[in-house]
Amino acid sequence: xxxxxxxxxxxxxxxxxxxxxxxxxxxxxxxxxxxxxxxxxxxxxxxxxxxxxxxxxxxxxxxxxxxxxxxxxxxxxxxxxxxxxxxxxxxxxxxxxxxxxxxxxxxxxxxxxxxxxxxxxxxxxxxxxxxxxxxxxxxxxxxxxxxxxxxxxxxxxxxxxxxxxxxxxxxxxxxxxxxxxxxxxxxxxxxxxxxxxxxxxxxxxxxxxxxxxxxxxxxxxxxxxxxxxxxxxxxxxxxxxxxxxxxxxxxxxxxxxxxxxxxxxxxxxxxxxxxx
Amino acid sequence: xxxxxxxxxxxxxxxxxxxxxxxxxxxxxxxxxxxxxxxxxxxxxxxxxxxxxxxxxxxxxxxxxxxxxxxxxxxxxxxxxxxxxxxxxxxxxxxxxxxxxxxxxxxxxxxxxxxxxxxxxxxxxxxxxxxxxxxxxxxxxxxxxxxxxxxxxxxxxxxxxxxxxxxxxxxxxxxxxxxxxxxxxxxxxxxxxxxxxxxxxxxxxxxxxxxxxxxxxxxxxxxxxxxxxxxxxxxxxxxxxxxxxxxxxxxxxxxxxxxxxxxxxxxxxxxxxxxxxxxxxxxxxxxxxxxxxxxxxxxxxxxxxxxxxxxxxxxxxxxxxxxxxxxxxxxxxxxxxxxxxxxxxxxxxxxxxxxxxxxxxxxxxxxxxxxxxxxxxxxxxxxxxxxxxxxxxxxxxxxxxxxxxxxxx
Numbered sequence: 149x150x151x152x153x154x155x156x157x158x159x160x161x162x163x164x165x166x167x168x169x170x171x172x173x174x175x176x177x178x179x180x181x182x183x184x185x186x187x188x189x190x191x192x193x194x195x196x197x198x199x200x201x202x203x204x205x206x207x208x209x210x211x212x213x214x215x216x217x218x219x220x221x222x223x224x225x226x227x228x229x230x231x232x233x234x235x236x237x238x239x240x241x242x243x244x245x246x247x248x249x250x251x252x253x254x255x256x257x258x259x260x261x262x263x264x265x266x267x268x269x270x271x272x273x274x275x276x277x278x279x280x281x282x283x284x285x286x287x288x289x290x291x292x293x294x295x296x297x298x299x300x301x302x303x304x305x306x307x308x309x310x311x312x313x314x315x316x317x318x319x320x321x322x323x324x325x326x327x328x329x330x331x332x333x334x335x336x337x338x339x340x341x342x343x344x345x346x347x348x349x350x351x352x353x354x355x356x357x358x359x360x361x362x363x364x365x366x367x368x369x370x371x372x373x374x375x376x377x378x379x380x381x382x383x384x385x386x387x388x389x390x391x392x393x394x395x396x397x398x399x400x401x402x403x404x405x406x407x408x409x410x411x412x413x414x415x416x417x418x419x420x421x422x423x424x
Numbered sequence: 425x426x427x428x429x430x431x432x433x434x435x436x437x438x439x440x441x442x443x444x445x446x447x448x449x450x451x452x453x454x455x456x457x458x459x460x461x462x463x464x465x466x467x468x469x470x471x472x473x474x475x476x477x478x479x480x481x482x483x484x485x486x487x488x489x490x491x492x493x494x495x496x497x498x499x500x501x502x503x504x505x506x507x508x509x510x511x512x513x514x515x516x517x518x519x520x521x522x523x524x525x526x527x528x529x530x531x532x533x534x535x536x537x538x539x540x541x542x543x544x545x546x547x548x549x550x551x552x553x554x555x556x557x558x559x560x561x562x563x564x565x566x567x568x569x570x571x572x573x574x575x576x577x578x579x580x581x582x583x584x585x586x587x588x589x590x591x592x593x594x595x596x597x598x599x600x601x602x603x604x605x606x607x608x609x610x611x612x613x614x615x616x617x618x619x620x621x622x623x624x625x626x627x628x629x630x631x632x633x634x635x636x637x638x639x640x641x642x643x644x645x646x647x648x649x650x651x652x653x654x655x656x657x658x659x660x661x662x663x664x665x666x667x668x669x670x671x672x673x674x675x676x677x678x679x680x681x682x683x684x685x686x687x688x689x690x691x692x693x694x695x696x697x698x699x700x701x702x703x704x705x706x707x708x709x710x711x712x713x714x715x716x717x718x719x720x721x722x723x724x725x726x727x728x729x730x731x732x733x734x735x736x737x738x739x740x741x742x743x744x745x746x747x748x749x750x751x752x753x754x755x756x757x758x759x760x761x762x763x764x765x766x767x768x769x770x771x772x773x774x775x776x777x778x779x780x781x782x783x784x785x786x787x788x789x790x791x792x793x794x795x796x797x798x799x800x801x802x803x804x805x806x807x808x809x810x811x812x813x814x815x816x817x818x819x820x821x822x823x824x825x826x827x828x829x830x831x832x833x
Binding site: 159163164167170171173174175177180181184191192193194239241242245246249250251260261263266268269270271272273274275276277278279280294295301305355358359361362366376380384387391392395398399402403405406410 | 451453454455456457458459460461462464465466468469470471472473474475476477479632633635636638639640651653654655656657658659660661662663664665666667668669670671672673675677678679682709712713741766769770772773777787790791794795800803804807810811814818
């Protein structure tokens, strides 16, 4: 297989065609929505009668609908940044503690740490609502920040653990031998090496928070509604091209963050091969 | 000689002791690092969910509102009608509960067992105080003939303990107090439908994802690094954006219908949205990267030399694939299948936006029972079922993974 260079065989050709079609299936639905957000008419099809920024003006203008979108964006940033901060701090510490530990109940601890990834969102939403309602937290930013931090922390644990797997422990011993305090060794040896994992995890947690909808539906009242909640009600109630403009902005954000994480992964791979 | 050995033993022992103490210190320091997140997740995530799940076996409304009836009716054997004593207790309890305003909650709970029970109870509560205090049995039957119907008393007995499996019985479609009523077994159907839809989406992801991963992993490095972005972008794009994209594409006057009609492939707009087809297409689109990414990373690590060796030894390409490549890719395949399966089981948003009433999954009914009907007991019982299925799948895959690794070793 893959030995004959000339004369691509039929299976190889079929594989190429099939894979190209699958890649098109993956990417086209996302791509076609972008031009539609510049449509001068409120239709969702081609050909477009003209180019216009009007749907972006709907987001950033000063009508009551625009104010709702802007409020949503602000809320998503408030919840996203705060919860990412909590998730990254707690997640990084936990990953450091978990690496090379040999406790008897390590698997149980790990199961709790990644449980938010496994529990279906509807069950998480119901559980958090059930308890937060009793604590009078529903309808506050606190409930969203606490919940999103819990949901985002496992990503940080996983990405930082992955960087620690390639982490050369002798470097820490070397620092110790040369008289560095544990704190100094952490800041000058460990942290720079695991930083790509920390940042990747933080980006994952941030993106997750921006994408989160089910738990947020349970915990938020209109003043805390985030971008996904606004989109959700927009699609259900009055679907208009403003939503395609919001979607385009979110796709742009996804592309930027994806490229950042891609760079970090490559850097991490280089670091790992260097530190070995 | 003996002294020397004792000395060296002693030294060894103290060294071992020191080593162990050092290790314990290190382990404790690690514990201190893990503790904040562990405590945070236990308090903010695990405990709230467990408390909510416990709601599935709590059944307090009737015994709280009608305490004497609840105690007395448990002695009834279910034959004929309960004793006059029970009738009297109910008459007194209902009178008191109407005053305490707890009757509505009890009625609400009993309504889950027999629709219309709440109005029967409320009507009885209103009229009982005017009734002459002679025979309670006659008084109740005079208010409503239904008090002669044993079904209502069976439902009352069924609801009389503080904890019960009532909501699980409702969820799984067998109820003791009522004969077959409409909607019975609904949730069992939903559970089967959820599993079936998950199976279809997972299979579609394997069928599309395996060849694609193979293609990517065996493509030249430059091309591979470009093309993998086509998989990563959907992975990074918000679920709602992707669902919205399909909403735009599949609409009656959406892109696919317009293109098809423009090309003359069909003359009337096809029904592409609000059906199972739309849900399958969009969910497969959402989940495909979760299948491709683990598969791809495992396939990248499969040494080409193994395949060359098999070919050199005279194996047909099909046999090489079947006996060498496929087994080596199984870890990636099982990781992908597990990921896709457990995430798909919990889908809510995509079916809600793109599906019809018959395409909703278990999550939809959990949300509906909790937020629209306020039936937390049933929502909790359905949550337990959903979690149980997820847990079973993880355990199953854990077992499969374990056998696979032992075989490899």
